[in-house]
Amino acid sequence: MTTRDFSDNFEELTLPGVDEGEIVVIRSARRKKSISAYRQGGRIVISIPARLSKADERAIVPEMIAKIRSQEESKTPGEESLLARIDELLTELAPEITTRPISVTWRGMRERWGSCTSVDRTIRISDRLKLAPDFALDYVLFHEAIHLEHFDHGEQFSEVLGRFEDAELASAYLDGYEAAERALLAPSELKKLS
Ligand SMILES: [Zn+2]
Structure with a gap:
């Protein structure tokens, strides 16, 4: 056209x-x-x-x-299947982490891809990932699940996250998505960011 x-x-x-x-x-x-x-x-x-x-x-x-x-x-995977997926990822990649979340919920979050509250064992995933490729969603699920036992992004956290095979691909996807979002923002919104 x-x-x-x-x-x-x-x-x-x-x-x-x-x-x-x-x-x-x-x-x-x-x-x-x-x-x-x-x-x-x-x-x-x-x-x-x-x-x-x-x-x-x-x-x-x-x-x-x-x-x-x-x-x-x-x-779109339902919340039950997100819970099941986290269990699979931890069992496979980080068997030493035995804590499991009690809930994983989709949330309209534009600033973050996910968040984890270890005290009540709840995880929230940005609904921008609803149609993302599996490796990108898995990467965010795994990242948040590690926070159940490792609270900061320190060395231990990074070591565990590094076991995720498609980490680079997933980061590239997420960075690219954010860059595209910024590019599509109206100029007035863009000013607020700078
Ligand atoms: Zn984190």
């Missing part, structure tokens, strides 16, 4: 339960029949044929949004 197509044919609409700007509908002259929907960053982009009537658009767009959301939901 050319830039011109994009600027000529896109508009945003707000639907109930959808944040403004979250949905982008592109009307493409080249697209004859098919409709596609995909996630791009925080947005759901729906591409429809230019000829589609407004009434059809109103009927189809919510269906496509629901489809994307349910696909995402089915790919």
Whole structure:
């Protein structure tokens, strides 16, 4: 698609339960029949044929949004499986750590990837990891689980974390995600960071 197509044919609409700007509908002259929907960053982009009537658009767009959301939901591990995964990681990579969390919960956190409160044995994982590759999620789960017994990022902590094979790949993924997030921030938000 050319830039011109994009600027000529896109508009945003707000639907109930959808944040403004979250949905982008592109009307493409080249697209004859098919409709596609995909996630791009925080947005759901729906591409429809230019000829589609407004009434059809109103009927189809919510269906496509629901489809994307349910696909995402089915790919998101539930909290029970996060607990089970931590148990597997500790058993395999750090058998000397016998403490287990009592809960692992998804949390909307933008500043951190995860956090652990060792006193009540609770772990929170940023929901930005919901669709992350397994190695990145595992890395954060393992990092937080080590905090159950090693409270700072000292030598002992680093030694245990170093047993995670894909550590470099996972760090690169997380750093890249953060860099992309910063790049997508509005200039006013960026000023606050500097
Ligand atoms: Zn930490």
